[in-house]
Amino acid sequence: MRIGARVFEGPGPFLVGILNLTPDSFSDGGRFLRPEDAVDRANALLREGADLLDVGGESTRPGAPLVPAGEELRRVVPVIERLRSDGYALPISVDTSKAEVARAALDAGADLVNDVNGLAGPGMAELVAEKGVPAVIMHRRGTPGDMRAHATYRNVVSEVAEELSALLERAVRAGVGKERVVLDPGIGFAKTAEQSIALLAGLGKLRSLGCPLLVGPSRKSFIGELTRAAVGDRLPGTLAAVAACVLAGAEFVRVHDVAAALQAARIAAAIREAAGRSPPP
Numbered sequence: 001m002r003i004g005a006r007v008f009e010g011p012g013p014f015l016v017g018i019l020n021l022t023p024d025s026f027s028d029g030g031r032f033l034r035p036e037d038a039v040d041r042a043n044a045l046l047r048e049g050a051d052l053l054d055v056g057g058e059s060t061r062p063g064a065p066l067v068p069a070g071e072e073l074r075r076v077v078p079v080i081e082r083l084r085s086d087g088y089a090l091p092i093s094v095d096t097s098k099a100e101v102a103r104a105a106l107d108a109g110a111d112l113v114n115d116v117n118g119l120a121g122p123g124m125a126e127l128v129a130e131k132g133v134p135a136v137i138m139h140r141r142g143t144p145g146d147m148r149a150h151a152t153y154r155n156v157v158s159e160v161a162e163e164l165s166a167l168l169e170r171a172v173r174a175g176v177g178k179e180r181v182v183l184d185p186g187i188g189f190a191k192t193a194e195q196s197i198a199l200l201a202g203l204g205k206l207r208s209l210g211c212p213l214l215v216g217p218s219r220k221s222f223i224g225e226l227t228r229a230a231v232g233d234r235l236p237g238t239l240a241a242v243a244a245c246v247l248a249g250a251e252f253v254r255v256h257d258v259a260a261a262l263q264a265a266r267i268a269a270a271i272r273e274a275a276g277r278s279p280p281p
């Protein structure tokens, strides 16, 4: 899959570094509001070994207020423009659910649309089709305001697989090339801690949908619920989840702490490869 100037081939793992340009993201809100801090952070993520930079201007944590398009544009577009004019080396993904924001970000130099709403909002799939760019289709139910009430599943793995498959079909009908889609189970989005763990355990089932997988476990509340760790102390739990994602075959992992996650991901990938080579008992 080509993302911007780079071709992503093989099983990865590829590290997606998170850059949140928001005042209220659950773990790093307010840290990168000044464009110069945002650019420094983007460069630090590159140095740490990120393969892709994911830039977002709206928090999607449970209970987060919706951000008007004008405000989201104001947060995201100048930083993407600045990174591109500085010759930033990584492909850039824009984390948005609004077609207006995605269009402006792509015009400013972003290479991929990462949509927690699965390209289901007005004009989003059509925009991705028109621009011919790759996209992440993530699973969620409801909105940040009401998603906790939607965490009701008979079998979370098969229902997430069915709902992702429906989102994928819808996007393909709108003209999006399936070969340009990455699927994401949406850890923590309308999922309890137990359901997030079940999805990590059942990731292999999502492979049958025929697209690369991206998983975003970084610092999320399922780690806090299982370990009682505060948001700032969830790196060890994040690394365990990253290793599990890579062992299950996820190509992309979306993380805040790239250097540490890269080490965990490389070890997990080496174990995965060795397991693939070992003769049957």
Ligand code: HH2
Residues within 6 Å of the ligand: 018, 020, 022, 024, 025, 026, 027, 056, 058, 059, 060, 061, 095, 114, 115, 116, 136, 138, 184, 186, 187, 214, 215, 216, 217, 254
């Ligand atoms: N998680 C978050 C945001 N965007 N995109 C994808 N594809 N997958 C995810 O799991 C995902 C995502 C939430 O994490 P974060 O960006 O750290 O927090 P916030 O939404 O509060 O800005």
